[in-house]
Amino acid sequence: MKKLMVMFVYNEPALFVGDYLVIADLHIGISREMAKAGVSLPSQIAGLSAKLNGLKKQTNTKNLLVAGDFKHSIPWISYAEQREVPEILRRLDFEKIIITKGNHDGRIETLIDDNERIMVRKSFSVDDYIFTHGHRNIATNKGTIVIGHNHPGIKFRDRFGAIYVEPAWILGKVELEKTHDLIIMPAFNELSGKGPVNETKQFMGPIARHIRDARAVLLDGTDLGPIRDLAMK
Numbered sequence: 001m002k003k004l005m006v007m008f009v010y011n012e013p014a015l016f017v018g019d020y021l022v023i024a025d026l027h028i029g030i031s032r033e034m035a036k037a038g039v040s041l042p043s044q045i046a047g048l049s050a051k052l053n054g055l056k057k058q059t060n061t062k063n064l065l066v067a068g069d070f071k072h073s074i075p076w077i078s079y080a081e082q083r084e085v086p087e088i089l090r091r092l093d094f095e096k097i098i099i100t101k102g103n104h105d106g107r108i109e110t111l112i113d114d115n116e117r118i119m120v121r122k123s124f125s126v127d128d129y130i131f132t133h134g135h136r137n138i139a140t141n142k143g144t145i146v147i148g149h150n151h152p153g154i155k156f157r158d159r160f161g162a163i164y165v166e167p168a169w170i171l172g173k174v175e176l177e178k179t180h181d182l183i184i185m186p187a188f189n190e191l192s193g194k195g196p197v198n199e200t201k202q203f204m205g206p207i208a209r210h211i212r213d214a215r216a217v218l219l220d221g222t223d224l225g226p227i228r229d230l231a232m233k
């Protein structure tokens with residue numbers, strides 16, 4: 001049988017493999033969290049669900065796999081999440097939704113009423129790929145590990161001095177029980193912040209921390225090469 005390959009979706013922080021559309025770091029409820037800090041934003045639910053349903057059509061997939069941080073607040077359920085998590089799950093037009101639990105997904109099981117369609121797991125495998133959030137280690141024989149958690153970005157300064165951070169894919173290798181390919185996904189929710197890895201040169205979590213030969217690829221496919229060469233000048 002032919003092995004499945006991940007395909008990156010052009011200009012989107014999403015990939016697909018077989019019947020699965022894959023994203024990470026959706027952070028449902030973050031806009032309401034920002035409202036508390038004095039930034040008033042409309043709910044993102046309609047926009048995010050429409051975008052994901054569109055990506056499903058575009059990639060001809062059936063199921064959604066979220067590699068952690070489906071929701072935003074860490075140990076509890078916020079009022080916004082209590083309304084917004086069930087609402088977006090209703091609006092998402094996928095046969096199955098698999099959430100590999102992130103550090104922000106505390107008690108998310110209590111917001112799920114359809115355990116046939118929506119599954120919460122530590123990790124989930126498709127062919128030779130294993131998806132997990134990345135705040136905890138995993139034991140696996142799969143060739144490629146795909147994680148989120150880092151919200152990676154690359155910091156640029158243009159010739160007028162303006163500084164901006166672009167979301168990016170990070171590709172590298174990691175040594176656990178054997179050598180795996182490692183893919184660190186950009187965060188799907190733009191409000192959730194980005195870590196400028198060419199500046200920090202650091203990755204979070206027990207898997208990403210040991211990445212080697214890390215290179216950055218922008219969402220349009222531009223390969224920026226090794227991160228160690230991407231100094232922020």
Ligand SMILES: [Mn+2]
Pocket residue numbers: 025068069102104149150151192
């Ligand atoms: Mn996150």
